Amino acid sequence: MAWKKYRFGTQFYDALSGECIVYRAGRVAGIELMGLQAGDTVVDLGCGTGLSFELLVAAVGPTGQVIGVDASPQMLQVAAKRAVRNGWSNVRVLQADATHISAADLAVDGIPTPIDAVFSAYALSVMGSHPAVLERATTLLKPGGRVGIVDMQRPVGAAKSFTPLARLACRMGGADIEAHPWKWLTARAENVMQTSRRGGHIQAVTGILK
Ligand SMILES: C[S@@+](CC[C@H](N)C(=O)[O-])C[C@H]1O[C@@H](n2cnc3c(N)ncnc32)[C@H](O)[C@@H]1O
Known part of the structure; x- marks a missing residue:
């Protein structure tokens, strides 16, 4: 279970993740590329400590919703505190394994939550079986829903x-630098858009599932 690596020292994750100097740039690019609309509901798959929440909340606005999903309760605790601290009442967090998640997990009091977009930053390369996770993610989406992936490869x-x-950064985070999870999306989606940051190390890809 890759997420079990994310049980300890989670309060130091933000400081040690290279966010400011390297990885925020990919997050910004990926969320911009997704073209989220005011009022959208977006799932942040493998949300970790919620480093993408600020950008996602800004993109969907007060009438939209952000659902952070992660298997690690310790990462989610930091994410939930972030949401409370910032007064983001339209953010909720959910502990779930992305390999098995279903629409029923996202429902509130048995009422389904229609999902406009699934976003995942630096998490699919950690999850091991990203094709299975992405297949599950598509079952959460409305028809024509958008997927956005930000992940890593070797610089070019x-x-x-x-x-x-x-390589060191990926190894420290338990990520497989050769996973290239966005290729799953480019092979299946329409209106694919792709950009890169940091010498090609960060790839951001979005597309609409057929
Ligand atoms: C490198 S962190 C990325 C976190 C966040 N998206 C970010 O951009 O900082 C990877 C996250 O994926 C989560 N994760 C790994 N396997 C998972 C799974 N099967 N289901 C849900 N979350 C998982 C870990 O718990 C961890 O929080």
Whole structure:
């Protein structure tokens, strides 16, 4: 269980994750690319400590909703505190394994929650079986729903010299730098858009599922 790595030291995750200097750029690019609309409901799959919440809340506005899903209760605790601290009443968190999640898990008092988009940042490469997770994610979406993936690969071109650093960052987080989970999406989606940051190390891809 990859998420079990995320049980300890979660209060230090934000400081140690290289967020400011490296990884926020991908988050920003991926969420921009998704083109979320005011009022949308978006699931943040493998939300961790909720580092994407601020950008997602800004994108869906006060009438939209953000549902952070993670298997680690300790990561979710930090995420929930973040939401309360910032007064984001339209954010809720849910402990669930993304490999088995279903629409029933997202329902409130038995009432289904229609999902406009599923977003995942730096989590699918940790999950091991990302195709199975993405197949499940599509069952949560409304027809024509959007998927956005931000994840990592080896840097390319002039940035290749940073490969050892990129590998180290991935190894520390339990991510497989060769997983390339966005390729699942590019093979299945329409209106695919892709951009990269940090010498190609970060790939952001979005598309609408057929
Ligand atoms: C590297 S962190 C990324 C967190 C966050 N998305 C971010 O951008 O900082 C990976 C997260 O995926 C979660 N995770 C790993 N396997 C999972 C699974 N099967 N189901 C749900 N969450 C999982 C971990 O608990 C962890 O919080």
